[in-house]
Amino acid sequence: SQQGEEDPQALSIQEGENATMNCSYKTSINNLQWYRQNSGRGLVHLILIRSNEREKHSGRLRVTLDTSKKSSSLLITASRAADTASYFCATDAGSGGSNYKLTFGKGTLLTVNP
Amino acid sequence: DSGVTQTPKHLITATGQRVTLRCSPRSGDLSVYWYQQSLDQGLQFLIQYYNGEERAKGNILERFSAQQFPDLHSELNLSSLELGDSALYFCASSFSGYSSYNEQFFGPGTRLTVL
Numbered sequence: 001s002q003q004g005e006e007d008p009q010a011l012s013i014q015e016g017e018n019a020t021m022n023c024s025y026k027t028s029i030n031n032l033q034w035y036r037q038n039s040g041r042g043l044v045h046l047i048l049i050r051s052n053e054r055e056k057h058s059g060r061l062r063v064t065l066d067t068s069k070k071s072s073s074l075l076i077t078a079s080r081a082a083d084t085a086s087y088f089c090a091t092d093a094g095s096g097g098s099n100y101k102l103t104f105g106k107g108t109l110l111t112v113n114p
Numbered sequence: 115d116s117g118v119t120q121t122p123k124h125l126i127t128a129t130g131q132r133v134t135l136r137c138s139p140r141s142g143d144l145s146v147y148w149y150q151q152s153l154d155q156g157l158q159f160l161i162q163y164y165n166g167e168e169r170a171k172g173n174i175l176e177r178f179s180a181q182q183f184p185d186l187h188s189e190l191n192l193s194s195l196e197l198g199d200s201a202l203y204f205c206a207s208s209f210s211g212y213s214s215y216n217e218q219f220f221g222p223g224t225r226l227t228v229l
Contacts, residue, residue, distance in 0.1 A: 033217065042116060042204055042220030043157075088157065101170045102218070104149075104157040 004032070004089040004105035012111040019076045021108040023089030024069075032065055032072050033090045033102065043088065046074075079112045086110070117141065118221035120205050126227045132193040135224045139186055139207030145169065146188040147208075147218060148180055152201040163188055164211035195228045202226075 004025045013019050023032070031050050035043040049056045049065045049072065056063045062075040076083055086107040117140035127133055139146050148160040150173075159172035163182035174180075177195075182188045192199060202225050206218035 045217035106156040
């Protein structure tokens with residue numbers, strides 16, 4: 001079963017708008033990562049946020065983590081058509097399981113219309 | 115370009131057959147991960163090797179096996195193939211053996227079609 005689940009499943013916006021994607025997970029975690037995948041290609045790592053961090057920025061990306069709600073959000077500001085891709089959150093099993101494997105959600109498909 | 119290479123890019127084969135997928139990790143990376151991505155199951159972790167030894171196992175079928183060689187490249191062997199094995203197979207690598215503590219670099223994938 002998936003540890004992380006993204007919401008919404010699909011999101012369509014206009015260029016220049018902000019895009020927000022959410023990820024919820026079930027068990028405690030050490031870290032949460034966000035990845036991006038262009039259609040049919042390999043995933044690209046975007047950002048890693050540790051369980052003791054609440055917010056992290058990288059360029060136009062802003063990630064928040066709320067461990068009390070077991071949720072994270074990824075905000076892409078001033079979106080561009082090139083941001084069109086699927087976005088996945090990935091979590092480990094925290095203290096309750098192996099630190100060796102990541103579990104990916106099913107992803108949010110973001111479409112940015114020019 | 116992530117630095118991770120996978121061959122072949124595409125593979126078309128028949129049910130019951132056996133195939134081998136190959137992965138070369140980024141220079142300096144010791145861990146190799148294999149994933150299967152399909153429309154219905156999403157991205158599923160199969161197995162991880164670290165410096166030649168199996169480190170973690172996910173949803174890998176008994177018909178599938180993998181190994182990592184002394185030069186750190188890895189092979190994923192899929193046997194007695196079924197229609198449902200058709201998917202994209204990704205290899206990823208990282209320096210550390212702890213996948214949750216660092217990013218993974220993904221290869222371009224091998225698209226397997228079983229007819």
